[in-house]
Amino acid sequence: MTDLAALAASFIAIPSVSGDERALADEVERLLRVAAHLEVTRVGDNVVARTVGGRARRLVVAGHLDTVPGDPGAPGVGADGVVRGLGACDMKGSLAVMVDLAVDAAPSGCEVTWVFFAREEVSRDQSGLQELAASVPELLEGDAAVVCEPTSCVVEAGCQGVVRALVTLRGERAHTARPWRGRNAVHRLAPLLTAVASYSPRHVELDGVVYTEQLQVVGVSGGVSANVVPDEATVTINHRVAPDRTIDEAVEWLLEFLGPHLEDSDACEITDAAPPASPSLAHPALARLVELSGRPPRAKLGYTDVATFAERGMPAANFGAGDPELAHHAGEQVATSELSRCRDVLSALLATPFS
Amino acid sequence: MTDLAALAASFIAIPSVSGDERALADEVERLLRVAAHLEVTRVGDNVVARTVGGRARRLVVAGHLDTVPGDPGAPGVGADGVVRGLGACDMKGSLAVMVDLAVDAAPSGCEVTWVFFAREEVSRDQSGLQELAASVPELLEGDAAVVCEPTSCVVEAGCQGVVRALVTLRGERAHTARPWRGRNAVHRLAPLLTAVASYSPRHVELDGVVYTEQLQVVGVSGGVSANVVPDEATVTINHRVAPDRTIDEAVEWLLEFLGPHLEDSDACEITDAAPPASPSLAHPALARLVELSGRPPRAKLGYTDVATFAERGMPAANFGAGDPELAHHAGEQVATSELSRCRDVLSALLATPFS
Numbered sequence: 001m002t003d004l005a006a007l008a009a010s011f012i013a014i015p016s017v018s019g020d021e022r023a024l025a026d027e028v029e030r031l032l033r034v035a036a037h038l039e040v041t042r043v044g045d046n047v048v049a050r051t052v053g054g055r056a057r058r059l060v061v062a063g064h065l066d067t068v069p070g071d072p073g074a075p076g077v078g079a080d081g082v083v084r085g086l087g088a089c090d091m092k093g094s095l096a097v098m099v100d101l102a103v104d105a106a107p108s109g110c111e112v113t114w115v116f117f118a119r120e121e122v123s124r125d126q127s128g129l130q131e132l133a134a135s136v137p138e139l140l141e142g143d144a145a146v147v148c149e150p151t152s153c154v155v156e157a158g159c160q161g162v163v164r165a166l167v168t169l170r171g172e173r174a175h176t177a178r179p180w181r182g183r184n185a186v187h188r189l190a191p192l193l194t195a196v197a198s199y200s201p202r203h204v205e206l207d208g209v210v211y212t213e214q215l216q217v218v219g220v221s222g223g224v225s226a227n228v229v230p231d232e233a234t235v236t237i238n239h240r241v242a243p244d245r246t247i248d249e250a251v252e253w254l255l256e257f258l259g260p261h262l263e264d265s266d267a268c269e270i271t272d273a274a275p276p277a278s279p280s281l282a283h284p285a286l287a288r289l290v291e292l293s294g295r296p297p298r299a300k301l302g303y304t305d306v307a308t309f310a311e312r313g314m315p316a317a318n319f320g321a322g323d324p325e326l327a328h329h330a331g332e333q334v335a336t337s338e339l340s341r342c343r344d345v346l347s348a349l350l351a352t353p354f355s
Numbered sequence: 356m357t358d359l360a361a362l363a364a365s366f367i368a369i370p371s372v373s374g375d376e377r378a379l380a381d382e383v384e385r386l387l388r389v390a391a392h393l394e395v396t397r398v399g400d401n402v403v404a405r406t407v408g409g410r411a412r413r414l415v416v417a418g419h420l421d422t423v424p425g426d427p428g429a430p431g432v433g434a435d436g437v438v439r440g441l442g443a444c445d446m447k448g449s450l451a452v453m454v455d456l457a458v459d460a461a462p463s464g465c466e467v468t469w470v471f472f473a474r475e476e477v478s479r480d481q482s483g484l485q486e487l488a489a490s491v492p493e494l495l496e497g498d499a500a501v502v503c504e505p506t507s508c509v510v511e512a513g514c515q516g517v518v519r520a521l522v523t524l525r526g527e528r529a530h531t532a533r534p535w536r537g538r539n540a541v542h543r544l545a546p547l548l549t550a551v552a553s554y555s556p557r558h559v560e561l562d563g564v565v566y567t568e569q570l571q572v573v574g575v576s577g578g579v580s581a582n583v584v585p586d587e588a589t590v591t592i593n594h595r596v597a598p599d600r601t602i603d604e605a606v607e608w609l610l611e612f613l614g615p616h617l618e619d620s621d622a623c624e625i626t627d628a629a630p631p632a633s634p635s636l637a638h639p640a641l642a643r644l645v646e647l648s649g650r651p652p653r654a655k656l657g658y659t660d661v662a663t664f665a666e667r668g669m670p671a672a673n674f675g676a677g678d679p680e681l682a683h684h685a686g687e688q689v690a691t692s693e694l695s696r697c698r699d700v701l702s703a704l705l706a707t708p709f710s
Contacts, residue, residue: 176569176571176595177656184571186590187571197539197543216531216534216539216542217539217541218531218578218580218581219541219585220578220588221578222574223574223576225573227517227573227593227657229573235541236581240532301532328530
């Protein structure tokens with residue numbers, strides 16, 4: 001049996017910050033090409049490996065090659081069996097599981113498409129998965145998908161969408177000694193920030209898991225100079241959307257929420273609108289994944305590429321090794337036992353035919 | 356009689372944005388050196404011209420050579436007798452009056468020190484007046500001072516001080532899908548901005564003029580990235596201080612005002628503290644200036660170098676040509692009639708002995 005920890009550590013040792021995934025893609029491709037039962041396709045810094053037997057159903061298992069920028073830490077496998085280093089948790093541990101399962105003998109339950117893609121940690125339109133969808137869409141086809149984001153080997157169902165809005169409030173410049181000659185746009189932020197800070201999250205239960213929407217100001221700016229009443233202030237708002245709403249409904253809700261604070265001369269630009277994905281836990285493959293995980297599923301509160309597959313009509317769920325709370329933090333790590341558990345569950349999933 | 360409009364236009368034609376006053380200082384020095392009754396001293400880009408007769412009292416008349424950066428407009432004197440261009444109002448019109456009066460025959464009522472200085476429109480510690488105070492303090496000595504900032508030929512008494520504070524509120528980063536793991540520092544701004552926006556100005560009557568204090572947020576910033584609950588937010592606050600308070604009292608008041616919104620991990624840095632100056636309208640020279648102006652005096656709400664003279668123990672007031680509301684705006688202008696009026700009032704002031 002492969003030393004999953006050592007394989008994960010070897011991936012961590014190849015830096016792959018978003019946009020710089022070539023070396024890791026090369027290594028993954030090299031490992032996959034060894035397996036005769038796989039058809040390997042390289043597109044840019046993305047690698048797709050497919051089994052091509054005659055089984056009725058096909059499962060897509062996807063993971064991203066990139067990491068956020070950050071401190072590389074002291075990568076390696078500790079005496080405690082813990083793999084450390086940038087990307088250990090998000091998601092080079094799961095990449096090791098994927099590569100190991102892929103090069104192993106072909107699964108007996110279904111066909112599998114292994115998707116390794118670049119630039120997930122940046123904006124959606126830069127994602128390697130979108131590049132594949134545009135250039136070789138047939139390679140992404142399947143009956144269901146598993147996205148190996150870190151979930152501590154719990155099925156995290158669907159995903160929440162995200163709407164980002166850039167709100168610009170306007171005022172009129174004046175000297176600060178005579179502010180009544182103008183109108184302070186930053187002061188106008190007060191009721192808007194109060195409303196957002198007072199927002200009470202909406203909870204939505206679907207397929208037995210609970211999504212919790214959120215509304216957060218993620219940026220604020222304004223100011224001309226030290227003696228001038230500012231004539232413009234901007235806030236960037238991030239809204240997490242549960243899958244009982246379409247993204248259009250969520251945008252509409254947000255505009256309505258902000259409406260009382262906006263005047264004709266203000267502006268509200270929707271800068272991002274990524275749809276949520278429903279949990280789809282009734283799908284046989286995903287139901288089986290929940291069962292094999294041995295733990296109750298929960299809702300995915302962030303946005304993941306589960307939505308990309310959902311948009312393509314494929315039920316999908318998140319399942320991977322590593323604590324999601326450690327993602328994007330200094331001191332990323334994943335335990336060898338987690339890697340084994342992730343491998344065991346996915347291996348069992350691929351061994352069982354689903355209808 | 357000098358064509359004041361043409362002289363003002365000739366000064367406007369020499370650009371003198373703060374830090375780049377050399378050419379205008381050269382020109383002013385050249386004009387002043389023609390007058391045998393003046394002792395002219397050049398220090399850097401500042402020029403001081405003093406009468407040295409034996410009169411008992413000395414009046415200091417001061418004006419800055421620099422302008423804020425800006426559109427030069429279409430400088431010149433219109434058929435309507437209006438002088439236009441960057442600095443027309445603040446304060447090359449008054450500089451023309453000063454130079455014209457200075458080179459005229461020595462005044463009969465008192466000795467006069469004409470001070471032309473650089474870098475008023477930037478920070479106080481860069482001011483040419485501070486440079487003179489440090490290097491040739493004796494040249495600034497006198498019984499009273501007139502600062503020729505634009506006042507529409509009305510005496511603007513004293514000046515308000517200014518306190519600037521940089522407030523930093525802290526929180527804790529988190530993913531926007533799980534904001535309860537952190538604390539949004541921008542959301543924490545809401546009650547602080549509400550308090551500042553709700554501030555009710557304090558009015559203070561001194562020597563028959565009314566000062567109005569102010570409190571304005573002049574800058575705000577915060578934000579890490581589009582998906583992160585921000586852990587820091589800053590606001591810059593500008594407080595205008597009436598002359599019945601010392602600057603220390605004003606700082607104390609501001610800290611007390613902000614106190615309820617600050618926690619131990621937050622910070623509040625006082626980045627500027629310029630003292631106010633009392634109106635001193637009882638001083639014989641300033642009382643006479645009010646009388647000669649023919650209009651009721653009013654309080655100076657902004658900060659001017661009247662405070663610099665007040666700090667040196669000299670009563671001072673603002674009096675100059677040009678609408679103060681036009682200062683620092685596109686389309687600066689000053690009417691020839693304003694220049695004549697300014698000249699007449701100052702000329703009469705200098706002709707009358709004061710006790």
